[in-house]
């Protein structure tokens with residue numbers, strides 16, 4: 001029998017997981033070793049887009065598991081070919097590159113942007129511009145592109161050619177961008193940074209500034225993609241089309257996979273041998289992602305996300321009318337941020353822990369924001385029950 005205490009005994013202490021160990025999940029419910037039940041508003045950090053053990057995903061995984069798992073990219077495979085076609089058919093993109101995580105999808109996006117700039121304009125054009133407080137992953141390059149020094153400091157010399165502008169500040173980006181800029185990378189909604197949506201004017205201006213300076217626009221949709229906001233990808237809400245888009249998290253619904261999407265013209269710059277990864281396009285991962293896309297990319301699920309958002313916000317406003325803990329609710333679709341009132345600043349973790357004790361799994365987005373990223377097909381009944389547990393936790397929080 002394993003216990004939570006084994007975490008501290010055997011794992012590198014990069015995390016401080018909750019004091020219970022989930023063992024079973026079905027839909028938006030999870031059970032721990034002691035048989036206690038939880039409502040899941042965390043969704044594995046915006047990953048479990050169809051909840052736990054969705055029958056269509058279980059079937060895809062089991063079916064593929066008896067056929068072939070992995071062949072590497074020395075050979076291709078049917079699930080990867082089918083998934084690439086689905087993604088191309090459903091988006092602006094004409095080509096896909098598969099990898100295993102969000103950080104790798106961004107790493108590929110950033111390398112591609114630098115390669116394109118290098119091939120077309122020369123080595124001087126290499127600058128990557130990114131927003132303060134953004135998050136793009138934890139590899140040594142992506143963590144430095146992310147605008148949060150607490151994650152990138154303390155690892156020795158930093159890679160060159162990265163500069164930061166203020167999110168949603170057109171003037172700040174205009175000042176920074178120049179003809180040596182290879183790419184601007186943006187989250188349409190800053191997820192880890194506090195569930196902060198971009199303004200339409202800002203994304204539009206970023207597009208125009210990139211065009212003017214021959215820079216590429218990269219949208220990091222690792223958190224906002226695959227139905228999370230009520231469109232397949234968040235850029236569709238804004239009518240601003242990127243040159244490169246990164247996806248992961250919800251794409252596999254719990255099976256690790258990432259993808260970089262781009263145009264045929266740009267994809268040419270990643271010729272044979274220029275970039276690669278052993279697991280990218282793994283048959284099991286692509287089979288699950290293909291099945292997930294079939295379910296998520298439908299009017300029923302996407303419109304449902306919008307309806308569930310409204311339901312959440314209506315209930316949250318009622319709850320807040322009672323407690324006055326939050327100053328604002330932010331986000332789109334089923335990526336929702338509850339911003340703590342000034343007087344409760346820094347105390348999101350306390351609320352998260354109280355929710356665990358009351359049978360509700362939630363997330364934070366920084367110390368001042370409670371984040372919900374539940375299954376895209378969570379029922380209204382589960383939302384209501386989860387929010388009842390949330391209400392209990394807030395009562396305890398206020399003492």
Ligand SMILES: *Cc1c(COP(=O)(O)O)cnc(C)c1O
Pocket residue numbers: 100101102103104106135136137138187191192220221222223248249
């Ligand atoms: C989670 C996240 C990443 C990193 O994804 P990993 O799979 O953890 O590498 C990158 N960008 C955004 C916007 C994310 O939310």
